Amino acid sequence: MTNRELEGRVALVTGASRNIGRSIARTLADAGAKIAVVARSDRAAAEAVAHEIEAMGGSAIVLLGDVAQEADAEQLVGETVKRLGRLDLLINNAAIRREAPIETLAFSDWREVMGVTLDGAFLMSRAAIPHLLASDRGAIINIGGLTAYTGAAHRAHVISAKAGLDGFTKALANELGSRGVTVNLVSPGMIDTNRAHSSSGGDPAHHNTTRTLVGRRGTPEEVAAAVLYLAGSNARFVTGQTLHVNGGAFLP
Structure with missing residues (x-):
C-alpha cells in the first residue's frame, strides 16, 4: 500500500472499468x-x-449509467453519496475514441462522442458540485488528450470534445476556486492501452507519426499518478491547470 493521504475520502471515477480509468480507481484506492x-x-x-x-484492502462499489444522460448522472452521484457517505473527488474519465474522415463522419457519431466526453463531464460535475463544496478538499479532475493540442487527422469529434474539456476545466476553476474546490485536467499522450472496444480497433493513425522524448509510450499507472497528485493535499494551490503526461511528445 502507498501512503494513505486519501484516507476517509470518496472518489467517483467514470469510465473506470478498463485502461486508464481502471488504473486511476486502483491508485486512488491504494491511497485510501x-x-x-x-x-x-x-x-x-x-x-x-x-x-x-x-x-488490495480497499473499498469499492460498482455503478452503471450513461454519463451523457442527465438522470443517469444525477443517479450516479446520488448513489455514491448514499452508499459511501460523501463525495470528495470526481474523475471525469469516460470518453469515446474513434476515427473517421470528416467527409464520412456521421453526425450521430459526432454527437455520441461529444455526449459522453463533454456533456458527460458537465452533467457529472453539475451533479457532484454540491457534495464537493461540502468537502474540505473537493476536486474535479478531467481527463483530456494529446491531440486536443496537436491535432490529428480523422479525429475531429474526439479532438473537439477533448479541447472542450480544456475550456470547461478553466471555466469551473474560475467558478469554484474561491469556494474550496479545485478543477484540473490531466492530458495523457500515447499510453499503452487496450483500444479494441473504444476506437476503430487498433492504434490511432497519428501514433505512427508521434514520438516521445523518452523513447517509449506511457502506462496507465503513470497517468493515474498525476491524478493522485491533483487529488491530494499537496495540490490545493493548483487549479485551472493542464498536467501533460506525454513523455515530451508535446511541449506547451
Whole structure:
C-alpha cells in the first residue's frame, strides 16, 4: 500500500472499468479513498476492478449509467453519496475514441462522442458540485488528450470534445476556486492501452507519426499518478491547470 493521504475520502471515477480509468480507481484506492467504479454497461469489467480494489484492502462499489444522460448522472452521484457517505473527488474519465474522415463522419457519431466526453463531464460535475463544496478538499479532475493540442487527422469529434474539456476545466476553476474546490485536467499522450472496444480497433493513425522524448509510450499507472497528485493535499494551490503526461511528445 502507498501512503494513505486519501484516507476517509470518496472518489467517483467514470469510465473506470478498463485502461486508464481502471488504473486511476486502483491508485486512488491504494491511497485510501473509497471508490465508486462507474461504467456505462459492462458490469463484469467494473466488478473485476472493484474486486481488485477489495483484494488490495480497499473499498469499492460498482455503478452503471450513461454519463451523457442527465438522470443517469444525477443517479450516479446520488448513489455514491448514499452508499459511501460523501463525495470528495470526481474523475471525469469516460470518453469515446474513434476515427473517421470528416467527409464520412456521421453526425450521430459526432454527437455520441461529444455526449459522453463533454456533456458527460458537465452533467457529472453539475451533479457532484454540491457534495464537493461540502468537502474540505473537493476536486474535479478531467481527463483530456494529446491531440486536443496537436491535432490529428480523422479525429475531429474526439479532438473537439477533448479541447472542450480544456475550456470547461478553466471555466469551473474560475467558478469554484474561491469556494474550496479545485478543477484540473490531466492530458495523457500515447499510453499503452487496450483500444479494441473504444476506437476503430487498433492504434490511432497519428501514433505512427508521434514520438516521445523518452523513447517509449506511457502506462496507465503513470497517468493515474498525476491524478493522485491533483487529488491530494499537496495540490490545493493548483487549479485551472493542464498536467501533460506525454513523455515530451508535446511541449506547451
